[in-house]
Amino acid sequence: MTANLYHTTMSQQKLCPHCSLWSPWNGHIDDKCLHCSEYLKLAERIDQEEKEQKRRKLEFNFRERFPLSIKADDPWWIKGSKQAIYAVYFVFMSIMVTILWIVFWLAT
16 A cells, blocks of 8 residues: 555656755646755756747847837937838828729729
8 A cells, every 4th residue: 555655656756856856746847846946857948948049039020120110229310200201101101002992992
């Protein structure tokens, strides 16, 4: 009876790679050792963080790459000129979309 009880508790524990003591383990990557407070799956956690950093690096950030984005450290005259250019761009695109809508509406 005790061997079966010992086996069930051991299946829910993991050997800590840092202090070599057994700690309860729920199967999560964020589980920590009770003795040394280190992560039980440190290598997998590092791999996951590296993958997340690569994904963030490859992600296209439109706000930062758009040439007319207004930044806080821009001088006042650049901010004003970017706002004026953006207003002209917005009006132009609105007119183009309206013309395209009329063309497609007449074609149907």
